[in-house]
Amino acid sequence: xxxxxxxxxxxxxxxxxxxxxxxxxxxxxxxxxxxxxxxxxxxxxxxxxxxxxxxxxxxxxxxxxxxxxxxxxxxxxxxxxxxxxxxxxxxxxxxxxxxxxxxxxxxxxxxxxxxxxxxxxxxxxxxxxxxxxxxxxxxxxxxxxxxxxxxxxxxxxxxxxxxxxxxxxxxxxxxxxxxxxxxxxxxxxxxxxxxxxxxxxxxxxxxxxxxxxxxx
Amino acid sequence: xxxxxxxxxxxxxxxxxxxxxxxxxxxxxxxxxxxxxxxxxxxxxxxxxxxxxxxxxxxxxxxxxxxxxxxxxxxxxxxxxxxxxxxxxxxxxxxxxxxxxxxxxxxxxxxxxxxxxxxxxxxxxxxxxxxxxxxxxxxxxxxxxxxxxxxxxxxxxxxxxxxxxxxxxxxxxxxxxxxxxxxxxxxxxxxxxxxxxxxxxxxxxxxxxxxxxxxxxxxxxxxxxxxxxxxxxxxxxxxxxxxxxxxxxxxxxxxxxxxxxxxxxxxxxxxxxxxxxxxxxxxxxxxxxxxxxxxxxxxxxxxxxxxxxxxxxxxxxxxxxxxxxxxxxxxxxxxxxxxxxxxxxxxxxxxxxxxxxxxxxxxxxxxxxxxxxxxxxxxxxxxxxxxxxxxxxxxxxxxxxxxxxxxxxxxxxxxxxxxxxxxxxxxxxxxxxxxxxxxxxxxxxxxxxxxxxxxxxxxxxxxxxxxxxxxxxxxxxxxx
Numbered sequence: 001x002x003x004x005x006x007x008x009x010x011x012x013x014x015x016x017x018x019x020x021x022x023x024x025x026x027x028x029x030x031x032x033x034x035x036x037x038x039x040x041x042x043x044x045x046x047x048x049x050x051x052x053x054x055x056x057x058x059x060x061x062x063x064x065x066x067x068x069x070x071x072x073x074x075x076x077x078x079x080x081x082x083x084x085x086x087x088x089x090x091x092x093x094x095x096x097x098x099x100x101x102x103x104x105x106x107x108x109x110x111x112x113x114x115x116x117x118x119x120x121x122x123x124x125x126x127x128x129x130x131x132x133x134x135x136x137x138x139x140x141x142x143x144x145x146x147x148x149x150x151x152x153x154x155x156x157x158x159x160x161x162x163x164x165x166x167x168x169x170x171x172x173x174x175x176x177x178x179x180x181x182x183x184x185x186x187x188x189x190x191x192x193x194x195x196x197x198x199x200x201x202x203x204x205x206x207x208x209x210x211x212x213x214x215x216x
Numbered sequence: 217x218x219x220x221x222x223x224x225x226x227x228x229x230x231x232x233x234x235x236x237x238x239x240x241x242x243x244x245x246x247x248x249x250x251x252x253x254x255x256x257x258x259x260x261x262x263x264x265x266x267x268x269x270x271x272x273x274x275x276x277x278x279x280x281x282x283x284x285x286x287x288x289x290x291x292x293x294x295x296x297x298x299x300x301x302x303x304x305x306x307x308x309x310x311x312x313x314x315x316x317x318x319x320x321x322x323x324x325x326x327x328x329x330x331x332x333x334x335x336x337x338x339x340x341x342x343x344x345x346x347x348x349x350x351x352x353x354x355x356x357x358x359x360x361x362x363x364x365x366x367x368x369x370x371x372x373x374x375x376x377x378x379x380x381x382x383x384x385x386x387x388x389x390x391x392x393x394x395x396x397x398x399x400x401x402x403x404x405x406x407x408x409x410x411x412x413x414x415x416x417x418x419x420x421x422x423x424x425x426x427x428x429x430x431x432x433x434x435x436x437x438x439x440x441x442x443x444x445x446x447x448x449x450x451x452x453x454x455x456x457x458x459x460x461x462x463x464x465x466x467x468x469x470x471x472x473x474x475x476x477x478x479x480x481x482x483x484x485x486x487x488x489x490x491x492x493x494x495x496x497x498x499x500x501x502x503x504x505x506x507x508x509x510x511x512x513x514x515x516x517x518x519x520x521x522x523x524x525x526x527x528x529x530x531x532x533x534x535x536x537x538x539x540x541x542x543x544x545x546x547x548x549x550x551x552x553x554x555x556x557x558x559x560x561x562x563x564x565x566x567x568x569x570x571x572x573x574x575x576x577x578x579x580x581x582x583x584x585x586x587x588x589x590x591x592x593x594x595x596x597x598x599x600x601x602x603x604x605x606x607x608x609x610x611x612x613x614x615x616x617x618x619x620x621x622x623x624x625x626x627x628x629x630x631x632x633x634x635x636x637x638x639x640x641x642x643x644x645x646x647x648x649x650x651x652x653x654x655x656x657x658x659x660x661x662x663x664x665x666x667x668x669x670x671x672x673x674x675x676x677x678x679x680x681x682x683x684x685x686x687x688x689x690x691x692x693x694x695x696x
Contacts, residue, residue, distance in 0.1 A: 067267025
């Protein structure tokens with residue numbers, strides 16, 4: 001009966017109850033999440049993993065703005081069928097410059113982690129303007145507004161790179177100063193395609209050899 | 217001093233706002249479902265495209281419909297289980313309207329494409345800050361009321377509402393940590409795999425402490441009240457509450473099976489997810505056994521029918537969840553529509569239904585009258601059940617098909633089916649899901665009409681706390 005009596009203390013004291021809930025609910029996070037946040041191997045970039053260029057970053061932010069990630073995953077599981085379909089499975093080191101991660105939770109359309117280089121720029125352009133022109137059964141919406149809008153629409157690419165620099169991404173001041181100029185004349189569609197074409201070239205070539213190339 | 221009656225006007229506003237957001241959120245869901253059948257439905261408008269509509273759907277359904285209902289019912293029940301009016305009623309009004317304002321602004325911002333890119337935490341940093349402030353005000357009103365209570369024991373429903381407030385605050389603040397770049401753009405403080413672990417610590421426990429814990433608070437107050445029976449086992453509710461609060465937090469990594477996070481994190485996620493079955497079913501059994509002896513009420517009372525059915529779906533979803541957390545099942549279910557079906561067996565079957573049942577019970581009492589039409593509420597019950605069943609069956613079939621076909625290899629180890637072919641075969645299931653959504657939404661519209669006619673032209677009833685009783689232990693029995 002002592003358990004019940006102990007609990008009476010909690011039931012009769014709101015301060016104790018609040019503390020009890022906070023304490024009990026924190027144990028899991030402290031034992032499981034906090035150690036992972038300090039695990040070095042999850043923070044080391046892979047051999048080919050470098051920060052996104054200004055154009056790739058702008059493209060990635062458009063990918064997020066249009067919530068492409070609610071239908072497309074960016075994570076290949078280490079399963080034979082997935083490696084055959086999409087390419088080498090995803091490794092932690094490839095994502096260290098991904099803020100936030102865009103692995104997704106639903107694969108309504110195919111995975112995009114290694115989409116880079118699979119199709120031409122022209123194919124992507126047509127696909128984004130009218131998906132059913134190249135994939136007749138596609139249920140993806142068209143994104144024609146991207147072709148009309150200039151890249152770096154908010155003229156804030158330097159601010160965005162500066163924020164990432166503060167978080168530890170190795171951009172130098174010169175890169176940030178030149179960023180806006182490098183995007184001049186490009187459309188949102190252009191930078192989105194640049195982002196997609198750069199996807200998946202981060203894999204370690206030695207590791208890639210073990211698991212075949214791109215499939216299906 | 218004139219006797220102070222309970223502050224129920226703010227409850228009435230929150231409940232009606234919740235009904236409004238239910239319609240908006242479900243309508244957005246139906247529209248998004250239709251876009252998967254007819255992809256041209258956004259008419260080349262960016263704000264109407266699937267990615268943005270789907271985000272509005274989840275945010276409005278959870279934070280508009282769900283949280284408005286939770287704040288409203290928490291305000292209603294905390295007064296009655298404490299025998300005092302709300303602490304700081306002015307602040308309660310601030311919570312009510314600030315939350316609604318935040319929802320309108322959030323809807324605009326999501327349709328405009330401002331998103332942090334983290335699922336169920338899409339809002340950008342200014343909104344995150346505003347939400348944190350409103351949440352703290354909610355905590356002050358809620359815990360302040362409990363601190364002034366006239367009853368010695370803090371009733372079970374308040375533990376769950378309390379856990380909702382405390383744990384959601386912790387999750388929201390940590391997961392939203394970000395470096396602002398501009399007014400509506402920021403980058404997560406965490407990157408890659410670590411961001412994933414943190415996001416699903418948040419994401420899974422938003423399900424745990426908001427969509428489960430918060431609504432269990434609702435269940436623990438309104439079910440015994442309505443059935444006019446005390447909770448079946450008080451001791452079971454104690455054990456289940458702490459087991460639930462302890463184990464839920466660990467389960468997040470089951471969203472990241474076979475991904476680039478440490479294997480021990482995934483394994484812990486599996487074990488704790490399976491353990492979660494115990495407190496979940498203990499609570500379900502406690503709820504259903506509470507109705508035992510009052511089953512006859514189910515024949516005539518649509519509100520109680522909704523609540524009992526919601527417990528059945530709660531049991532179903534909390535069985536399915538741990539099964540899907542096992543790696544071998546997850547192999548098939550991960551990334552598929554099965555997950556969507558699972559979420560909706562919880563969201564429609566459990567969250568929406570218990571809220572409907574609670575509103576049918578609560579709203580007539582708020583105005584001291586009768587429900588406008590019991591018949592309409594009964595029609596709504598069957599529409600909600602049919603819609604939910606069709607939805608989860610369609611998504612289950614779609615998801616299992618996807619999961620198996622994606623992994624199918626021939627005898628030489630080559631892929632059997634192209635992704636596009638599998639996707640194309642989903643369209644009929646997506647059509648069925650759309651029909652299910654329309655049925656469920658139509659039922660909710662009936663409820664909105666029914667509740668509107670119930671409150672129309674009626675003042676909020678003025679209810680006084682009971683006179684202090686000599687024996688505090690007996691008072692807690694009354695409160696239950």
